[in-house]
Amino acid sequence: MDKKDIIEALKKVYDPELNKNLIELNMVKNISEKNGKVKVEVALTTMACPMKNTMKDDIVNELSSLDGVKEVEVEFGEMTDIEKQSIFGKPESLNNFQNTTVLAIGSGKGGVGKSTVTANLAVTLSNMGYNVGLIDADILGYSIPQIMGIKEEKITVVDESIIIPISVEGVKVMSMGNLVGEDEALVWRGPVLSGVLNQFLTEVYWGDLDYLLLDLPPGTGDIPLSIMQEVKEAKFLIVTTPQVTAKGVAKRLGIMAKKTNTEILGVIENMSYFICDNCDEKHYIFGSGEGEALSKELEVDFLGEIPLLKEIRIGSDKGVLITKDLNSEIGQVYKQISEKIIKKS
Ligand SMILES: Nc1ncnc2c1ncn2[C@@H]1O[C@H](COP(=O)(O)OP(=O)(O)OP(=O)(O)O)[C@@H](O)[C@H]1O
Numbered sequence: 001m002d003k004k005d006i007i008e009a010l011k012k013v014y015d016p017e018l019n020k021n022l023i024e025l026n027m028v029k030n031i032s033e034k035n036g037k038v039k040v041e042v043a044l045t046t047m048a049c050p051m052k053n054t055m056k057d058d059i060v061n062e063l064s065s066l067d068g069v070k071e072v073e074v075e076f077g078e079m080t081d082i083e084k085q086s087i088f089g090k091p092e093s094l095n096n097f098q099n100t101t102v103l104a105i106g107s108g109k110g111g112v113g114k115s116t117v118t119a120n121l122a123v124t125l126s127n128m129g130y131n132v133g134l135i136d137a138d139i140l141g142y143s144i145p146q147i148m149g150i151k152e153e154k155i156t157v158v159d160e161s162i163i164i165p166i167s168v169e170g171v172k173v174m175s176m177g178n179l180v181g182e183d184e185a186l187v188w189r190g191p192v193l194s195g196v197l198n199q200f201l202t203e204v205y206w207g208d209l210d211y212l213l214l215d216l217p218p219g220t221g222d223i224p225l226s227i228m229q230e231v232k233e234a235k236f237l238i239v240t241t242p243q244v245t246a247k248g249v250a251k252r253l254g255i256m257a258k259k260t261n262t263e264i265l266g267v268i269e270n271m272s273y274f275i276c277d278n279c280d281e282k283h284y285i286f287g288s289g290e291g292e293a294l295s296k297e298l299e300v301d302f303l304g305e306i307p308l309l310k311e312i313r314i315g316s317d318k319g320v321l322i323t324k325d326l327n328s329e330i331g332q333v334y335k336q337i338s339e340k341i342i343k344k345s
Pocket of ligand 1: 109114117217271308
């Protein structure tokens with residue numbers, strides 16, 4: 001039996017998601033044959049690949065049709081990070097973002113208001129006269145279109161290759177939510193998600209930006225890590241709430257940033273206090289001082305406290321940005337935080 005025949009047969013087996021054959025994708029790591037028994041070792045982009053069984057069946061079918069093959073064994077392994085990058089690409093070194101400050105906004109826990117803070121920071125920076133872009137890097141759990149009132153809008157693609165972001169309140173926005181239907185089931189794999197983010201970074205026509213904000217998924221998963229490792233220009237902002245539990249998990253993100261030598265611009269505490277309608281006093285209902293304590297523990301700046309406001313919640317439910325008016329009370333809170341960011345970036 002000639003190995004060349006086996007390779008030719010494997011060229012007929014495609015990764016259904018990537019639409020390329022196994023040889024082209026360099027997925028076949030080893031082929032052995034003894035007395036009509038063929039063993040093929042295949043490296044997948046992830047062991048959780050939902051197409052594993054389909055690929056196995058295809059390999060068995062193709063190889064069984066070769067003369068002399070009596071038995072086919074398929075063994076799966078996983079590609080190395082470098083091999084994955086050769087398939088999905090790496091973000092370019094942000095060539096067209098030479099004069100852009102990239103701000104990656106992360107949190108430990110979900111629900112601390114990171115997306116709300118990102119959207120309002122973007123609008124505030126834009127109101128202060130800067131050119132601002134925003135990438136919803138929470139590819140599957142996107143909420144930026146809802147918060148910014150652009151749920152119904154669709155991204156424009158010119159000449160099948162130039163992707164034009166949506167403009168809202170002067171901010172250019174790119175979110176998966178404007179590319180797919182709201183309830184569309186997205187069962188994507190880690191490397192594919194990173195691939196989408198790379199595309200957002202490299203294939204979208206952003207023009208000249210002063211600031212590019214990335215709304216990260218919560219926690220310390222693949223996306224925050226790949227940004228820390230690959231988007232060297234990114235500076236991190238950590239959003240937390242006054243609860244001790246939120247601080248604990250946010251700290252892990254900070255530690256991850258430190259380990260990867262990623263700059264942390266500072267910590268923002270959201271939902272810090274509630275101003276009572278009747279007595280006009282600040283009530284620290286979730287506790288106080290945890291955001292500042294986190295910044296001290298991470299040895300980074302504390303950038304400010306954002307109040308818990310009914311209007312903020314209503315605003316994001318309705319897609320109305322509360323910081324549209326830079327001179328409003330909340331507009332001023334965001335302006336002060338933005339000024340600190342500008343100074344440090
Ligand atoms: N300062 C605030 N005052 C009142 N409500 C707020 C405030 N910040 C955020 N919210 C509300 O909290 C909810 C969660 O906010 P958001 O979606 O921004 O959180 P998140 O941290 O991005 O969550 P996830 O990471 O899980 O997507 C929303 O309903 C939002 O309107």
